Amino acid sequence: MAARLFLEGLARPLLVVHAIGAAALVAASTHHLLWCRSYLSGRFVRVHAERRFALIVSLLFVGNFVLGASLYPTYKVRVRAEYLDSQAAATDEARLRQAARLGPPDSKKDAIVGQSLMPVARTFDIKEHFMALAVAVSLALLWLSRRAHPQDEPRIAPLYVGLSALICLSTWSGAIIGLYVTMVRPIG
Amino acid sequence: MSPWCAPLDDQKAVAGRNFVLGCAGLIGFALGYALPSFARLSKIFYDPLARTWMWSNGPPGALPIGYGLIAYGIAGAVVAVGLASIMVRLMKPTDRAFALGAAWTLTAPIVVMAYYAWNNWP
Numbered sequence: 001m002a003a004r005l006f007l008e009g010l011a012r013p014l015l016v017v018h019a020i021g022a023a024a025l026v027a028a029s030t031h032h033l034l035w036c037r038s039y040l041s042g043r044f045v046r047v048h049a050e051r052r053f054a055l056i057v058s059l060l061f062v063g064n065f066v067l068g069a070s071l072y073p074t075y076k077v078r079v080r081a082e083y084l085d086s087q088a089a090a091t092d093e094a095r096l097r098q099a100a101r102l103g104p105p106d107s108k109k110d111a112i113v114g115q116s117l118m119p120v121a122r123t124f125d126i127k128e129h130f131m132a133l134a135v136a137v138s139l140a141l142l143w144l145s146r147r148a149h150p151q152d153e154p155r156i157a158p159l160y161v162g163l164s165a166l167i168c169l170s171t172w173s174g175a176i177i178g179l180y181v182t183m184v185r186p187i188g
Numbered sequence: 189m190s191p192w193c194a195p196l197d198d199q200k201a202v203a204g205r206n207f208v209l210g211c212a213g214l215i216g217f218a219l220g221y222a223l224p225s226f227a228r229l230s231k232i233f234y235d236p237l238a239r240t241w242m243w244s245n246g247p248p249g250a251l252p253i254g255y256g257l258i259a260y261g262i263a264g265a266v267v268a269v270g271l272a273s274i275m276v277r278l279m280k281p282t283d284r285a286f287a288l289g290a291a292w293t294l295t296a297p298i299v300v301m302a303y304y305a306w307n308n309w310p
Contacts, residue, residue, distance in 0.1 A: 159293055
């Protein structure tokens with residue numbers, strides 16, 4: 001049967017690529033922040049490599065954002081609407097798993113029957129907004145790295161390092177929230 | 189003369205102008221991104237089941253995805269950079285402008301992130 005949703009047939013491999021891209025982005029943005037933090041004290045070391053990392057971070061961010069936005073229709077229908085927003089689906093699944101559980105009863109896991117998963121969905125929404133804004137932040141940082149680098153004008157350094165820190169924080173929070181939601185319910 | 193081979197003072201001046209443009213772009217994007225949600229303006233939605241795009245004031249149903257926020261953000265950035273490019277022709281950024289520019293450029297996306305976190309808080 002043909003997939004009904006945009007890119008639904010490729011959703012699993014694309015999600016794997018998205019996860020790998022996110023891991024690379026977290027690593028690159030952390031690396032960038034560590035390399036540019038010395039600019040605050042006026043020490044401009046490894047400038048060439050730091051500029052290259054600003055480019056890598058932007059490319060990874062834009063690529064990963066486009067990939068995530070392409071997968072979003074599948075998430076919105078198959079995860080959000082059919083599971084997270086559907087109390088009946090989540091409760092029925094929890095009951096089935098409860099009935100099929102091996103070993104002694106687990107009161108903690110049994111308590112999730114009937115529990116709303118709306119907070120998970122709303123946390124994912126927050127992450128989506130954070131990422132959309134952080135893409136713009138990464139492009140602003142790329143612009144500064146090419147056209148207004150702190151080495152040319154040291155008064156730019158606080159903003160430069162601040163933007164790098166904001167990107168780093170956003171990518172870490174995005175990766176953790178994305179991983180958490182995928183643990184609760186993958187695309188199926 | 190290319191900005192990359194200009195004398196040091198010129199290079200600083202070029203960097204200062206580009207700093208203002210970068211700040212304006214990011215502040216414009218952040219404000220543009222928040223505007224349609226805050227002012228309840230019409231925007232573009234994508235309906236994943238019908239595979240259609242639509243222009244609407246609010247989410248038409250539970251499923252449509254509001255990709256239009258990004259379009260508003262880009263429009264905000266373009267307008268802000270346009271205004272800033274006129275401004276930098278007329279004046280040179282001062283120390284105070286550097287401090288204020290940096291502060292607002294960091295604050296704008298954080299405030300908009302906080303706005304969306306508040307409105308979607310679980």
